[in-house]
Amino acid sequence: MADNYQVLEELDGSFGVVYKAIEKSTGELVAIKHIDLEGSGDDLAEIQQEISVLSTCKSPYVTQYKASFVKGVKLWIVMEYLGGGSCLDLLKPGSFSEAHIAIICRELLLGLDYLHHTGKIHRDIKAANTLLSQDGRVKIADFGVAAQLTNIKSQRMTFVGTPFWMAPEVIQENGYDFKADIWSLGITAMEMANGAPPNAETHPMKVLFLIPKAPAPRLEGSKWSKDFKDFIASCLIKDPDRRATAKELLRHRFIQRAGRTETLRELILRKEQFDTSEDEHETHRRYYEETMQNISPREDQDEWVFDTLKPSTVKMPVNKHTTKRRKLARIPSGGNDISEALLERLNINETPLGTLSASPAVRKVRKVSTASRRSSFATAIRQPSGSTPTARRVSDNRRASGQKQPLGLDMSFGNSPSTVRQFRRVSGEKEHGQPGPLSRSNSVIHVGDGNTPIHEDAGVQDENAPLMPVDAHPPPATKEALLGRRAFSKIIDPALQETYAQTGSQTKREALSKVANAWSALDRVDPEGEYLLLKMMLERVSGDARLATALGIQFTHQSPVKNTPAPAVREVSSIPPSTPSRRDSGAPDTPTKTKLVLAQNNPHLKSHHRRRQSAFVGGAVDRDLAAAAHYAGFDEKKLPGHVQPGMEHAGLLADVLYGRWMEGLKSRWPLS
Amino acid sequence: MAFNIFNRNRQKSNPELAKSLKEVLQRYISEEKANPKTEEELSRSLTQMKTVLQGTTELEVSPDQQHGLISALLQEDVLLYLAKSIHRLPFESRKDTQVIMSSAFRFKPPNSPDLDPIAINWVVKRRPEIITALCYGYDRKESAMPCGGVLREALKHEVVAAIVLYDEPNPDGKPLDLANINLDAPVSGNGVFWNFFDWIDKGAFEVSADAFNTFRELLTKHKGLVARYLQANFDSFFAKYNKTLVQSESYVTKRQSIKLLGEILLDRSNYNIMTKYVDIGEHLKIIMRLLKDDRKMINYEGFHVFKKVFVANPNKSMEVQKILIGNRDKLLKFLPAFLQDRQDDDQFMDEKSFLIRQIELLPPAPMLTQQPVARNY
Structure with missing residues (x-):
């Protein structure tokens, strides 16, 4: 399966590590999300859930899922490629005009209507999860926390989403349904108007307190029309029963007046110009490199002895001196890996089984394999561009956010994976x-x-x-x-x-x-x-x-x-x-x-x-x-x-x- | 005539709805090339049924309507048709079909909430092949997930699990005689259940994942039934399980099935199965090799089986003791460094030290201290 894709550079995705690639059989551009299954904690069920939600979506307003397969310990999820970037990226040069927002909201509502109609709640609507194609079409992305309801009337109790965008009933946990997405949409509209969601300057933990308590946010300022303000007000009604549905909102005057999606190309263009002017900072492209997983990491001459076993059936231990059979993994270069490498040495010394007799080449391999694994913890951290072009950070954001303790919520909203996911059993987040x-x-x-x-x-x-x-x-x-x-x-x-x-x-x-x-x-x-x-x-x-x-x-x-x-x-x-x-x-x-x-x-x-x-x-x-x-x-x-x-x-x-x-x-x- | 007044195109009665669905379905399947008109008609019909059974965000359902429609569907024998042809339906219709069938298997008439759903009764008495047809949905990517969803709904009922587990090939077309199954006799190993191993191991990611979910459901939900089944089919089941799943080439299959193995063996209702399993040295070897796999999560899942069933088990067979004692020094050297990066996982660290202690306490040579467990092969 993997051979069908020519993987190109890394994309600036807000979720996990995403590569741009060409599907060889069709020549089509695709986006491939890599999830390191070894790093994904205790259960694969969550990932499977995401895939199953994705694969049952087929709508022009939702990023199209194409395929998924496992290669080694990585899951590849192939999605349609959207060249326009996320709305959060497009917000970097400045906030959007009302006309643009109206179009995006309409498209989002169409997407939400589709999802809700087919029994799905997205649960994490925000600018970062709104993607644009090169020609301005708007699509909902990132189903990491989406839920499928068996019964269209039933309610969810789980606590997921990203604090600033969360509806009060989600935080209060007395059950919520589709309407939660409508609230998030309202917040997203404000995000696009103001450049940030309401309360952005407040600590995320405090926000969780604030949202259920404070009156619903409203759009202020004379530059916004009455219709727009009213649209926001209809989304941000604290009582979910009184909040409008996606279908109802599609009939709202603000939405009815919205223009054509091609207009959104202006936003994409604006971002491109912005990037060129900012180019002193020089965006460093990071290219995909195959991680070599087929290294046997334990240089351990101690195979178990099962004396009743015929020698032929025993898997022969790899001779510790033959290094030719192992592919050398690439060694990450760059400053911030020094410490990791040092640490690695420490680790090896500590490990009784990290045999000192192993040849240097073997040790190097070992170092790298663990180093690259550890570095996945740093994925949440935005690497300053230009450093360590070779170190591949392959991991999935759920890991990064999962390891975060409740108080360690990321202060930055948006591009970093600050989405709150359910607590998971503490696992090896410290490798040492x-x-x-x-x-x-x-x-x-x-x-x-x-x-x-x-x-x-x-x-x-x-x-x-x-x-x-x-x-x-x-x-x-x-x-x-x-x-x-x-x-x-x-x-x-x-x-x-x-x-x-x-x-x-x-x-x-x-x-x-x-x-x-x-x-x-x-x-x-x-x-x-x-x-x-x-x-x-x-x-x-x-x-x-x-x-x-x-x-x-x-x-x-x-x-x-x-x-x-x-x-x-x-x-x-x-x-x-x-x-x-x-x-x-x-x-x-x-x-x-x-x-x-x-x-x-x-x-x-x-x-x-x-x-x-x-x-x-x-x-x-x-x-x-x-x-x-x-x-x-x-x-x-x-x-x-x-x-x-x-x-x-x-x-x-x-x-x-x-x-x-x-x-x-x-x-x-x-x-x- | 009432024809014009009631606008029958919109408001078909339930029996009519079922009848017309059956008719259009047969037409759709018999057509060589997909006819957009038939397809359109079919999708509309399914969507309409879905609405009756599930309602919409704006529309409440009426239990009487649901009851009427489900009875009509059974009457017309539409469920079997749907189960067999789901892979040929258009994308959204497959999902609609899943909703329709799941709702049917869930629905209990409002006046008799304690009985089994009527559709389950009907399947058991008349059409067990609906269940096997749903299983064979895993043969194709298109049908795997909708069939799996329906199947898991139906598997909430023990009798449905029995249909899957005790199914046998029936070339003469005679359906499974549920009343006369000998639950303690070994099965031939050619029934539909045994296909799950390949669906899990060989299927595309989505198929495999869904098949595994169903497989787990099947083996963990109805404990009494499963315990008898595993007892009767111990050798063939675990041979297949270990070979196809635990030692699978696929990382996902391997990791999940080790975890499930632990769950099965540790279930109290499977106590006899567990003691039988851990008596066999070959099993211990498989698990010990997992500890040395080069993937950490495989080590981790393997550890959980190893610790509880082999080391903490008081009644160890000679064979197992021999292996453990023969490897005592290696284990004591290996375990302290094993998965050392899980420092923060207190439970794991505690269990590891407990395990090390147990291994230290092993007698110098294998001996029959405990009452040997009755082995009833």
Whole structure:
């Protein structure tokens, strides 16, 4: 199947990695989306769902699905090629005129009418998912979160979409139907008029709060006609029952007056001119390269011994010295891969099976194969153009967004895959045991999307002294140390970055980055102490009634609390109390020697029991335990030291959101 | 005559609707070249039925209307025609057909909500071949997904699952006698069920994915029935399963089927199947090779089968103990580094350490400590 396509350059897709290609049998241009199935977490069912929705769509207003097949571990989805780009791209030179918007809205409504009529909800309508063909035809794209209803009247409960565009009933989760797409359409129309959706400057988490509470947004300004304003108002009615259907809106005066799609070519032209003028930045085309997957990565002379087996039936282990049979994968070049490569070396040294006797060529191959896999985590990050033309980032955006924790929502709306998808089981998002400075340098780019990269000095430090501290210290051995590392990479670091991004004043920023530096030093040197410090802080906060309430943590007198994340609360009293603030500076004198015994109420212990029983015990108890265990784990994010003024609602919201994700989780994995 | 007053073209009665659909369907299929007029008429007819059964966003359905239409469809025996010819229908009509058939298999008359849907009863008593015809929809890309959708709706009923599992080739055209199936006798292996393996392994991505969904549904939904079936057909089923699916060339097939294998073996109702499965050394070898596959998710899925069924299982056969003990040192060297990047997956990390502990605790030589499990071949 794959031979039928001549793959050309990478497209600037808002979803996953998309290549332009020529279908050899017809000579037609197509777009091919590559999904790395190895990287796509636990279930292929979601991807299959997308395909099945796609393949049952045939409408001039919906991007046409052509075929899909698996090649190696990659799924190729062949779609019609749309040369005009997405509306989000076309918005870059400036917002659209009312006449253009009317045409796009009409075409979108025609597409939505088709989808709704055939029992589908798109659930992620936005400018980024509205594609234009070269001649101005408008098509709905990206069915990553679309749902097919078995019964046309039934409602969905799942929580998906992109915050800014989400309808109130989707956020509130009391069931929603086709009307949710109409709301998103209204927001999209405003996005095209104003260049950004309403509340774009607000934090996405806050937006989730805002949409159900605040009155529906309205289009303001004298430059817009009454019809347009009324159209928006009909889309943005908070009560879905009173909101118009696609069919009704097609009869709206604003839509009736809309012109022909050819007019939209003006937008495409405008974008082309804009690109030429911007061309100093020089768009670097990235071409498709075949990733060689047929490398045997484990250089492991230890084949299992099944003595009863006849030698002929055993798959002969590949001789570790023959390298000629392996195809050499291309080695990514360019600055930002240095750290990865270094890390790789580290990994190999750590792996007992990463035999040192293997020939250099073999090691190189191995390095690359893992490096390219890791780099898929960075897909969400927009690579500054011009760098690493050879490193192929092949992955799928669901991965990137899936790995994002609720608080780590992307601040940029639009082109980056900020679509919220259901929570998935935490899997190997860190490919290495030490989420030290390196993982941070990744996320720095991520938050800095479009802004100045933050933690500049930290970043420099990373490059200059890569891995030295990590190398010097043995990997964290104790559970506490691991937890400390985890707390840093999952909570402290993201929290600091987020706060940083929200801080305006330069002096405040500097102060904050000092804290960040100090903390990362502590993390490098003494993760165990880091963990104890956190625990202590949390303990103290939950002991202070006023602080606890303010931060949304349950107040407690020394007694273990359901929400308390740290294990072994009781044991804590045995640790000599000390002032947490002084430890902040990263002093390595924290009581690393103190070993903690797991207490009975330790959530980890609980979940451990649960897992052991789960094969035989079914039903609600099990689930509750699971929920409790997850809950406890999640609450770590609310560590008091990092809840910033003005973000108090986040804890509460996170709870609400988490509950929803858990619901989704339960329905998808009823029992392990 | 009422002819003009009621504008019969728009408002056909249910029996008329069913009759005319059957007529136009026969005409459409008999035509060599697609006649746009017939096609148009056919699509209209199907869309109309769909509306009666499902309503639209604006139009509510009436249960009486639904009941009437479904009875008429059964009366005219249209469902079998639809199932057999779905691949020839135009694009949207295939989806309409799926809706019509699914609604039929779901519909219960409003006054008797506890009974099986009337269409299911009818299939069981009169037309089990509708179900097999739906299965054979997987032979073609065009019909795979609509047939699969209908099939999964019907498979909610145990008796439908039995039709698929116990189907046998019938050259003389005699339908399966459901009342007299011996559920504990092995099947010939030539019935429609056994085609699923190839549909999954060899089909195009969409076909394979859909066939797998149905296959999983079939093997996990009606536990009692499946346990008896697997017990009776243990050797042939797992031989085929391991060979075609677990060791498939296709990444997707392989990964999904390992996962499903774990699900099947870990189901409490399949306890006997599980003990029988893990007694066989050959099975352990297959799973252990999965741990060394060069694709991480294959390792991961393989791990779940390995841990629960081979290591944590207290009653290990001599054969299995021998393999585990013979590889103890290798396993203890291999496992600590196994899927090391899953540091954040607490459950996995815990299970891995548990597993390592279990392997350390293995006796120095195989022995019959436990009561050997009764092996009733």
